[in-house]
Amino acid sequence: MKYRRLGKTELQVSVIGVGTWQLGGGWGLTFEQTEATAILNRAHELGINFIDTAECYGHHVSEGLIGNAIAGHRQDWILATKFGHHHKNGLAADENYKAPQVLIQLEESLKALKTDYIDLYQLHSATREQFENDELWTMLSKQVEAGKVRFLGNSIGNPNMLPQVQRSKDFGISVIQTIYNAVKPKAEETVFPTAQRQDLGVIARVPLASGFLSGKYKPGHIFPDNDVRSQRPQEGRDNEIAQALEILKQKPTDMEAATWANAWCLKAAEISTVIPGIKSVEQIEMNAKAGDM
Numbered sequence: 196m197k198y199r200r201l202g203k204t205e206l207q208v209s210v211i212g213v214g215t216w217q218l219g220g221g222w223g224l225t226f227e228q229t230e231a232t233a234i235l236n237r238a239h240e241l242g243i244n245f246i247d248t249a250e251c252y253g254h255h256v257s258e259g260l261i262g263n264a265i266a267g268h269r270q271d272w273i274l275a276t277k278f279g280h281h282h283k284n285g286l287a288a289d290e291n292y293k294a295p296q297v298l299i300q301l302e303e304s305l306k307a308l309k310t311d312y313i314d315l316y317q318l319h320s321a322t323r324e325q326f327e328n329d330e331l332w333t334m335l336s337k338q339v340e341a342g343k344v345r346f347l348g349n350s351i352g353n354p355n356m357l358p359q360v361q362r363s364k365d366f367g368i369s370v371i372q373t374i375y376n377a378v379k380p381k382a383e384e385t386v387f388p389t390a391q392r393q394d395l396g397v398i399a400r401v402p403l404a405s406g407f408l409s410g411k412y413k414p415g416h417i418f419p420d421n422d423v424r425s426q427r428p429q430e431g432r433d434n435e436i437a438q439a440l441e442i443l444k445q446k447p448t449d450m451e452a453a454t455w456a457n458a459w460c461l462k463a464a465e466i467s468t469v470i471p472g473i474k475s476v477e478q479i480e481m482n483a484k485a486g487d488m
Contacts, residue, residue: 196242196486201467202396204346204369206273206314210461211486212245213238213479214400214470216423218260219253223422224474231260237476239271241483247372247398247470248308249277249319249350250300255307262309269310275398276304277319277350292318292325294334301338315370317348326359332366339367348372350400354382360389368395375399375466377408377442377459378435387465399460402469407439408456453478457485 198207213235218226235246246265248257258276265272278300282291290296305311316335318326326349338344348370351359360371371390375382376399390397403409405424414433418425424432446455453471460469471482 199467202369203394204396208245208273208468209243209486210468211243211457211483212247212468212470213243214472215246215248215257215261216252217472217474218257221423223419226260228260228263232264233476234473234479235264238479243483245273245468247275250304251281254283255303258304258307262307266309273314275315275317276313277317279321280319289325292321294330297331298334312343312345314345315348316344317350317372319350320352323358336367346370354385357385360386363395364393370396370398372398372400374401375460376402376404377456378404378439391465396467397465399466399469402460402471403453403456404439407436408452410443410452412436451481453481454484457482458488461485
């Protein structure tokens with residue numbers, strides 16, 4: 196495993212991290228604690244030290260599985276979670292990005308993760324209005340001072356949200372998370388130059404293009420209703436699958452598709468780590484191979 200500096204945080208993160216949206220049940224599977232623990236234990240054995248999650252992944256379900264799995268060796272992990280997006284408390288979306296509710300979410304995340312600090316606390320897919328909130332960032336900076344949060348980040352909804360990236364310094368943001376993969380490389384034009392100027396760490400999410408770069412799917416594939424991919428229009432989904440299959444023709448014949456897709460992202464020096472979603476020990480092993488390239 197190789198490691199890279201996470202921007203101005205100076206944290207050394209494994210170039211392959213663990214994305215954990217799937218642990219919350221959003222991708223059509225329900226995970227037992229034993230499964231989540233086995234995945235994270237194997238990740239640790241392979242040299243992976245970065246986990247990314249969010250309070251909305253099953254309403255703290257993913258965080259709870261992670262907290263139980265790493266209890267007793269919390270110090271071995273750089274732990275990132277998020278706030279604000281799709282919180283199941285019956286409040287309007289805007290309310291969940293305001294300081295009082297974010298503070299509640301932070302405390303609940305700390306409890307679920309069984310930790311007294313979060314290494315990277317990220318705004319999650321916020322609008323410009325939700326982002327430009329001095330009261331929110333003042334409250335969060337106080338949590339940094341109190342030691343409950345080490346660094347602040349922003350997981351932008353898409354790579355075109357450049358105004359948010361440009362204002363990172365104004366709000367004490369050290370890390371940007373963005374969509375980046377061989378099918379959707381837009382961040383190269385938008386996020387990367389600004390991040391480099393501000394010395395921001397960059398986390399690449401969906402490096403396998405929602406699994407389409409695994410080579411397992413063909414246009415026309417029907418995803419079950421409990422899989423988040425089923426919510427996309429069929430035509431757009433089919434086009435993306437077709438594009439992914441065409442791109443995979445670049446892959447060396449002796450390399451697994453998932454390994455190649457992660458390595459493709461890591462060729463960009465601006466990327467600190469990629470966070471593929473992991474559903475099994477076999478997948479963590481396949482993705483981790485990209486850390487040797």
